[in-house]
Amino acid sequence: MKGFFTYNSGGVSMHIKEYNPREIEKKWQNIWEEKGTFRASSDKSKPKFYALVEFPYPSGDGLHVGHPRSYTALDIIARKRRLEGYNVLYPIGWDAFGLPTENFAIKNKIHPRIVTERNVARFRNQLKSLGFSFDWSREVNTTDPNYYRWTQWIFLKLFEHGLAYKAEIPINWCTECKVGLANEEVVNGVCERCGGEVIRKVKSQWMLKITEYAEKLLNDLDTVDYIEKVKVQQRNWIGRSEGAEVEFRIAGQDIIIKVFTTRPDTLFGATYMVLSPEHPVVSQLKDKITNWDQVEKYREEAMKKSDFERTEISKEKTGVPLMGLMAVNPVNNKEIPIWISDYVLMSYGTGAIMAVPAHDTRDWEFAKKFGLPIVEVVKGGDVEKEAYTDIESGVMVNSGFLDGLQVKEAIPRIIDWLEEQGLGRRKVNYKLRDWVFSRQRYWGEPIPLVECEKCGWVPIPEDQLPLTLPEVENYMTTDTGESPLANIPEWVNTTCPKCGGPAKRETDTMPQWAGSSWYFLRYIDPHNDKAFADMEELKYWLPVDWYNGGMEHTTLHLLYSRFWHKFLYDIGCVPTPEPYKKRTSHGMILGENNEKMSKSRGNVINPDDIVEEFGADTFRVYEMFLGAFDQAIPWSQQGVRGCRRFLERVWRLQELVADEEGYSPELETAMHKAIKKVSEDFERMKFNTAIATLMSLVNDFYDAGRITRGEFRTFLILLNPAAPHITEELWEILGFEGMLNEQKWPQWDEEKTVEDMIEIAVQVNGRVRDVIKVPKDADQQAVKDVAMESENITKFIEGKKIVKEIYVPGKIFNIVVK
């Protein structure tokens, strides 16, 4: 019984206090706050580590259990980095502009600013109750005029550099939200937020030229450490394709129609053209079209269709010929008919295609349906049965000077020819479109431009920023799609900063993605009123070392913010071409019934309830333990209980601590193994197995019946990033030096991660027949000697001939017999 440490100096297991998370969690949260424990230091001599999680939209529903999954994960990384000696920046803020708040405000007649304040206060409390090691002194809020002043400033820079322009184009219009949407916000033809129907609406819109950065956004993916899934999705979204732009003349007209094609080699097989119904040439040549009534009807129908209907797959191709017009195939001067069809999109390429039915599946379907000629120009398939699209093995035929060439040879040859003749040129095309940046809503950043009759669009001078939102009575949107701001004449009517004449303010506001496109920069220097952030600070902290967030933001926020950052880099405002060095993504947490958590399904878990009943540490440990971090996983209330039980067992370890330093011989290997496993698993985001390792170690501790102070100290440090409150408390109770968060992350000795005596599985013909114990450095003969003493082995060998022996040190010994 000697040397056992107990809380009350009595006997073993006598009087330790009960584990009371409610009490100790509050206690440590207060201590950390008072001491500013997790503030990033201004000391730049230390190596830095910038950990970032996507800041939340403070919705009225409060925190979702999905938020803490991401936050706990990077909290673990951040806490580990501090223990490793880094100066860590782990900030948080609020992405607080946006529709739900505004809708709530309208419905309940409360100003969106008040709603936002309330929601933020609730979120802040919830996050604080979970003990995240955020640097709260750097909190940002996108709706704060001191913040959006800089959002507006960046917008003006984009405008100055010609990257923001106003265009009258058909945009995606959500009929529910009564707001224009970016392409990225339309999912499966409906609004990604509300699921409402999206129609095409022609509106004058502010656009950002993200397409100008398509090449950089694509190429620089090779320079960053993002999970492959994200890179693949961004590449697909940018959708680069190489080909040629070819000019088709209209017979008897002085008009040229350009098409984009990736298969210029098949030009001799182009037997007709198809234009998008919206193609401007159609109206332009109205007088020449003999079946105008039919054409007009088709165009009207196409316009009426929602995006969803129009892009619906597997529907029959439709179309109408432009009678009275013929195009001329530039390679052979043959006249070919021109059709319009809604399978040709105005928004991709030039809105017109050359149709090669023999070698394009869509054109083939169309030609078959309307009896258009099919001319084979690449040999290898049966073009009467289906389009032959192979580009690897086909040989050109019926193609004049291209005959006999492989497809891959023919492509550059024909492009050279087109360029020589002035009939076309090499061209790279992207699926990525410019970013529709206007929102017809109140609760967003005002666009800091005025329209002057004389000077056109004029930016508001920088020293007059921020342009703040006016107080209004009514935020209702109108069915005509005008922003609520348009109804405030005293705000709209202003003077031109340039000439002093009368001018009108832009009344649309920015999308929610504006403020989030640069928030990680503001965290670096959040109180700066001279610049969005000081260059010296930016140089120290950028890039973000590790950014975790949802897959749903891959082609939205993540792409947008890379674009803004690249622009800021080009104009010398940030020191790095890429904002984020590493990007990872967490899986969704589903309800207990394996369905997506939602109010309507009645399967929502409220984090507050879990913290209240089990404590924040249990909640954190459970979220990390429930399964692979990057996969969707259902919640299990029973599983939470198990994690609480684990922490109870940790708490009671106090009773086992003997007054001895170092590691005991019995547990030394287990300690080194655990340090290694936990260290590596945290880095690989294998949080579930790291926690499992710690659970196993606790089981080992109980099996051993007593542990040293050294063992307990190491264990507490390993568990600390996941369960920071209970570990600090135990650290204090045990009277260890200083505070736990000031300690050093433990090291392991590779040598000591293996026991001196190890177990080797002995197989006969690949089947395990026995397990033997041998010294860890035993050679094959030694292992064989031990194995042959085993009856379990010998009875399978008896009477047979040993033909082969395989020994994998530390793993198995296999004897092959015949």
Place this chain on the structure above:
RNA sequence: GCGGAUAUGGCGGAAUUGGCAGACGCGCUGGAUUUAGGAUCCAGUAGUUAACAGCUGUGCAGGUUCAAGUCCUGUUAUCCGCACCA
């Protein structure tokens, strides 16, 4: 249709490079303790079997190998992304 991922006990999931399948947790069964248990502790828990002997077993069908959850070929199902992108 294209691209990506996944498939392992009653459940969530483990298994660096091919080397003892089912770690860890939940649940369940039995026991101890308790006035009580949604507390704690002990034992058991893939299937089959009288068995701590064997045999079978990682969606399905083949193959490579001394050895396959892992590699190869084919196939099915589910999920995610894109979706007439010329």
